[in-house]
Amino acid sequence: MTAEQLKVRDLEVSVRSDGRRLVRGVSFDVQPGSSFGFVGETSSGKSLSCRAVISLLPAGLQASGDVQYGSRRLSGLTSRELSAVRGRTISMIFQDPLAALNPMMRVGDAIVQVLRAHGGPDRRAAPGAAVELLERVGIDDPARRAQLHPHEFSGGMRQRVAIAMALAARPSLLIADEPTSALDVVVQAGILNLLDRLRREDGMSLILVSHDFGVISGACDQVAVMYAGQVVEQGPASQVLSSPAHPYTAGLLASLPQPGRSRPLVPIPGSVPDPADIGAGCAFAPRCHLAQEACLSEPVPLLDVAAGRTSRCLRWTEVYRQEAPAGMDEGRRSVVE
Amino acid sequence: MSSDAAGQPVLECRNLTKQYHHRSGRGRLARDQIEAVRPALLDVSISLARGECLGILGESGSGKTTLVRCLSMLERPTAGSVRLTGHELSSLHGRELRRVRRRVQVVFQDPFASLNPRQSIGAALAEVLRVHKLLAVAAIPGRVASLLDQVGIPPGWAGRYPSELSGGGRQRVSIARALAAQPDVLLADEAVSALDASVQAQVLNLLRDLREQTGLSMIFVSHNVHVLQYLAQRTAVMFGGRVVEEAVSQPPPDWQHPYTRELLAAVPVIGQPLARAGSAATSVRSGLGPTGCPYRDRCPQRLDRCERQDPELAEVTEAHLVACHAVAAQTAKGLAS
Numbered sequence: 001m002t003a004e005q006l007k008v009r010d011l012e013v014s015v016r017s018d019g020r021r022l023v024r025g026v027s028f029d030v031q032p033g034s035s036f037g038f039v040g041e042t043s044s045g046k047s048l049s050c051r052a053v054i055s056l057l058p059a060g061l062q063a064s065g066d067v068q069y070g071s072r073r074l075s076g077l078t079s080r081e082l083s084a085v086r087g088r089t090i091s092m093i094f095q096d097p098l099a100a101l102n103p104m105m106r107v108g109d110a111i112v113q114v115l116r117a118h119g120g121p122d123r124r125a126a127p128g129a130a131v132e133l134l135e136r137v138g139i140d141d142p143a144r145r146a147q148l149h150p151h152e153f154s155g156g157m158r159q160r161v162a163i164a165m166a167l168a169a170r171p172s173l174l175i176a177d178e179p180t181s182a183l184d185v186v187v188q189a190g191i192l193n194l195l196d197r198l199r200r201e202d203g204m205s206l207i208l209v210s211h212d213f214g215v216i217s218g219a220c221d222q223v224a225v226m227y228a229g230q231v232v233e234q235g236p237a238s239q240v241l242s243s244p245a246h247p248y249t250a251g252l253l254a255s256l257p258q259p260g261r262s263r264p265l266v267p268i269p270g271s272v273p274d275p276a277d278i279g280a281g282c283a284f285a286p287r288c289h290l291a292q293e294a295c296l297s298e299p300v301p302l303l304d305v306a307a308g309r310t311s312r313c314l315r316w317t318e319v320y321r322q323e324a325p326a327g328m329d330e331g332r333r334s335v336v337e
Numbered sequence: 338m339s340s341d342a343a344g345q346p347v348l349e350c351r352n353l354t355k356q357y358h359h360r361s362g363r364g365r366l367a368r369d370q371i372e373a374v375r376p377a378l379l380d381v382s383i384s385l386a387r388g389e390c391l392g393i394l395g396e397s398g399s400g401k402t403t404l405v406r407c408l409s410m411l412e413r414p415t416a417g418s419v420r421l422t423g424h425e426l427s428s429l430h431g432r433e434l435r436r437v438r439r440r441v442q443v444v445f446q447d448p449f450a451s452l453n454p455r456q457s458i459g460a461a462l463a464e465v466l467r468v469h470k471l472l473a474v475a476a477i478p479g480r481v482a483s484l485l486d487q488v489g490i491p492p493g494w495a496g497r498y499p500s501e502l503s504g505g506g507r508q509r510v511s512i513a514r515a516l517a518a519q520p521d522v523l524l525a526d527e528a529v530s531a532l533d534a535s536v537q538a539q540v541l542n543l544l545r546d547l548r549e550q551t552g553l554s555m556i557f558v559s560h561n562v563h564v565l566q567y568l569a570q571r572t573a574v575m576f577g578g579r580v581v582e583e584a585v586s587q588p589p590p591d592w593q594h595p596y597t598r599e600l601l602a603a604v605p606v607i608g609q610p611l612a613r614a615g616s617a618a619t620s621v622r623s624g625l626g627p628t629g630c631p632y633r634d635r636c637p638q639r640l641d642r643c644e645r646q647d648p649e650l651a652e653v654t655e656a657h658l659v660a661c662h663a664v665a666a667q668t669a670k671g672l673a674s
């Protein structure tokens with residue numbers, strides 16, 4: 001299946017019982033065959049935003065907003081209609097692959113089940129197709145491994161099996177929610193390369209959620225930086241991460257230990273607020289060194305920074321001007337080393 | 338603290354080995370695994386100078402946590418010696434062991450799991466002072482306040498409970514609790530890994546300041562090379578229960594061991610393309626016999642010798658040790674020519 005454009009507008013996720021809003025006003029496009037990253041800290045809403053795209057929210061939460069995939073409107077579909085989309089058109093993988101795998105089932109059989117559920121190859125051909133999928137995701141000796149149970153695989157191998165299952169019905173958009181956060185870096189690099197290769201070979205689109213700026217920077221074309229349920233900055237990943245236009249992004253970059261940096265880290269004071277306790281104004285204002293009265297009194301819209309780039313900061317020009325050259329020099333220097 | 342001659346390491350271990358008992362019967366091992374199980378730690382020797390921060394870099398299964406547990410005598414080593422300011426610990430029992438434990442304090446990854454949820458943070462600190470009889474009872478509240486102040490928590494918060502603090506706040510309390518015992522050495526096992534990026538820098542700077550201002554000696558265990566580069570004066574890299582390389586942090590060393598190189602190449606860096614390195618292999622060694630280089634199965638520079646003989650740590654340049662037959666051969670060749 002060829003990828004189409006995903007268009008999300010004004011996505012909102014709230015708690016059904018009391019109406020608290022956990023995600024507010026998230027809008028983004030994913031171009032066919034491209035990769036889009038959500039980066040942010042705990043409870044920034046990055047994961048909920050992605051789950052809301054295919055209405056896979058935890059119990060007790062509800063989403064509103066408009067989700068369009070190609071010519072098809074996904075928001076407002078019934079659950080029966082949604083299950084035809086999930087897996088076949090849009091598929092998802094999670095941080096913990098063990099949760100996605102049935103411990104009692106041989107992994108080959110689990111993949112066969114997915115293939116059959118989506119009307120894939122017939123009963124006789126399906127096991128062979130499952131072995132081919134395992135081979136595609138880089139599992140050695142796939143015919144033998146298809147006979148094993150999930151507990152007999154290492155963490156990285158399990159994530160590969162979960163990816164094989166997610167790809168079984170040939171989706172054109174894959175949503176990966178922190179797929180490598182539980183894995184060692186060497187294994188992580190293998191999984192990220194695999195996702196990148198599959199995307200290029202199949203023309204699949206990818207939405208990647210991560211708390212790791214390095215992962216997003218390497219794996220994504222576009223990025224949305226999230227804070228307390230809102231997108232604070234959005235644009236091409238290479239530009240946003242090299243010359244941020246929001247004090248939160250700039251602050252995070254200054255607080256991360258990076259290669260070739262020995263000067264003291266500059267932490268962001270305070271800690272991440274609960275998205276439910278945010279006042280009328282900018283959610284980051286209480287921790288922001290640039291905050292002024294206007295930031296606190298009313299909501300800050302996403303402002304245009306450059307073509308395809310926005311920032312939810314009234315004083316973005318000061319961040320952009322001050323931080324850009326220093327950050328970029330540092331990046332280049334570390335490449336030379 | 339009495340017999341602390343100049344230059345004597347505050348904490349050191351020699352040929353430390355920890356062999357866990359092999360489970361049998363229930364819990365069948367994976368087919369990939371074999372009977373002869375390598376010890377979790379094998380012949381590890383490290384030393385920590387007073388006022389120094391030694392970093393231990395390793396992935397899951399490298400033995401880094403076992404090392405911390407043996408150094409703090411939470412786990413009794415199978416063989417080898419652990420010396421605190423020159424005194425052997427591994428032969429101590431009962432009251433003597435408890436007395437010595439005060440002097441080696443551990444900070445764990447998850448502060449929520451290591452703090453009692455029903456105890457206010459002030460009471461948690463006071464308990465340490467009381468148990469170790471470090472102060473007159475009347476002086477305890479004052480000391481609690483100064484400990485909280487030292488880690489950047491308002492002393493007025495002494496009555497709060499762990500659930501009322503953020504993740505970073507809880508980790509500060511864990512650090513204050515460790516400091517309350519007036520330890521000779523602080524062992525931090527992935528102490529910032531569970532924290533959000535913006536908060537992680539606060540805790541890293543706190544530890545750095547404590548070392549610089551109070552001369553705290555510290556072993557900091559992490560899987561994050563950038564964190565260690567920032568915090569540690571010296572870093573030991575572990576793989577498969579062995580220290581495979583050790584070097585001073587500044588200037589950034591020219592890492593020699595093929596494993597260290599693979600690991601560093603896989604770390605995602607902001608502004609750089611994805612590492613192509615990442616292998617499908619995992620750091621959990623499977624099918625490894627009890628002898629030979631633990632990295633040999635994945636090593637691009639493998640020699641025949643690596644199969645039979647564990648390479649010893651040897652100096653390649655001043656204060657830079659590498660345990661690799663191939664590197665040793667190259668060094669020897671370099672010296673000969």
